Amino acid sequence: MTAHERTDVLVIGSGFGGAIPAYHLAAGGASVVVLERGPWLSADEFDHDFKFGSSSTRAFEFTMGEGMNVLGGNCVGGGSVVYFAAMPRAPRFVFERQGSLGRRMWPKSITREALDPWYDRVAQALPITQSTWDDVTYSGGVFAAACDHAGRTANPVAAAIDTDLCTNCNWMMSGCKFDAKRSLLLNYLPAAVDHGAQIRPLHEVQRIERSSEGAYLVHYTVVDPVDYRVQVDVGVIEAKIVVVAAGAAATPVILQRSEETLGAMPPAVGRYFSGNGERLNTAILNEDRVRDVLGLDRGDGLAYAANQIGRGPSAASWDRLDGSLPEFSRYSLEQLYFPPGFGTILAQAPDADGPSWFGPDKKEILRRWQSWLTIFIMSEDDNEGVFGPPPETGNADRISMQMLSRGNLRYEPTANTRHGWALADADIRDIMERDGLSRVLPWTNEVIGAYTVHPLASCRMGDDPETSALDDTNELRDHPGIFVTDGSAVPGALTVNPAFTIAAIAERAVPNIVRAAQARGVDVRYRGSLPPPARISRKAPVPLTGRDGQPVTVPSV
């Protein structure tokens, strides 16, 4: 493809940060093109299968860095397709955080109160439902009961899941084949398409250039639908407005690579990355003690043994989400399902006689896998992550055909971050080892460093140009007409699952983007409508060229 196409608005990425502006701008009358580097899959293509090449590897991306590994979506719908749909609002104190800056890291115009109306809109659009104890799975239940036994509280977690459709299969990370999970394939994206937006899967943006007329030229490559390492085409699209929402592990890389043609980036681009302070602990439950101490019984002779059953997190402990506590000591603990694949390697065998994460003792705890309970820590890290020079293409060097790549993110946890982790680890031990309920250890960080499923803050908003790449309208400093609306705009760790907050900030950014588009001559209005809910993710053919030069069919809504 050699065409030099034109559009009013070019959106890079189709997760929460991209889909929401794409919908509103298309609904308001702008021409919108969305470039998404991953495939476009719908319910009947979401597999219950771990096999390489099934949706679990097509839709999911594991980017290894130095000291930090990022797990995220790589498909139309982005993180919303592979996420677990837990949707709590960030607590009030989060917006007052200072981190190591010594002053508030969020823009002064954003508080929980200011964001609540935007949260409300997202809650209505997806929709997000308040969970009850009847929605809490066995694993969430056993965690809640353990919290109660330890004198703590526990809450059912609000989720963007239609529980009438959910089968508790726990294959959410491969995409939901029952369309029970309220991903963006069921609301903002089909509504954007209905308003004329074009969504182009397997289009990986490489860089942005300024045109002589003051617009932007977005350069992309098209990747092969099976082997993402193979590039089958290239192209350029001219746009008056660019919305960068490639995810916090890719947005800063695209901007860094664009420096040569766009000019210098604000110093905060590619710095201050946060892993949302995340960490996992594995409790290996004693089934007899679960029955005797917690009084739990599944009614079929089993007390628990239900690690496989459910749908990600369903219960959380918010006892440490207390704004009166010092920073770096606040966190939530959430029951989580981490599926096989990357979900067992870092779990450690308590009291191992030899290596704890591999070898004979590890095999012994794997025999008890159904009695594992994973506890997820979301704490206040110190925005330690820094991206090195961008790789030649994409945001990372691909290792496998799909799913696995090596990026240039460096992350060395500071004493502040490690302090929070140590407090949370000790808290989990106190809850989960009480009266012999289980033995628990954190996942080892010694093998590949830390993990995050919620990358944030690599291109963050703020009031200080030195420490924030964006102003409080999400516009990239010194580059008018470029907006960043994904998790990279969130200034720091949230202590809870961030999808809801990312979405609310994207909603909040839209009127600003519309104003900027109008100023650049685009005939667009902010209508303030919300997308109608879709019952099923649809598919329709979109022609693309495969690596053998033959046309291939890529599904789309």
Place this chain on the structure above:
Amino acid sequence: MTLEAYADTIIPGEKRDPTDRAVAGAVSGGGAVASGAVELMLSPEGGLAGTLDSLAEGLNEHARDYGARLGLDLDPAVPPFVALAFTDRITLAQELLAPGHPEQELWVALAMFTTMAWDTGAHMSTTDALASGHPGLTTMGFMPPEPDGSWRFPRFSYGRALAATHPRTTPRGDPQ
């Protein structure tokens, strides 16, 4: 054979037959080798296949050094890593996988594929893996799908309140 021995060090198993040298037979039940570790390493999708010869060579070189350091008399009939006793394979793997080892990333990648073979059988479809008694998934107690190949768990909850909710929970169910 060398890669099998490494996979068996990460998730050990029982010998496939009495003459098995690669699998040390340190524990009962099938381990990573029987779960398809080498098949997964060789799979074109995985992207490791092109590096496996040099990884095996590297492992054997480390095993030779290790043997020399400890004054071991390694059986020349098999590759040096295979010739190591299981406890020595473990010790050497700990060295290679330790933080700070210059090649840690390579050996972690190999361990990652080994573990994935065990806990997913990703070289084959999961329903087929379960139907054929895949050692890893079977040992982990991974429950099988319904006849249509999908998983459903109609019973999933204790169905009762199990803790007091946090006192500062908002009416919508969020933290304050």
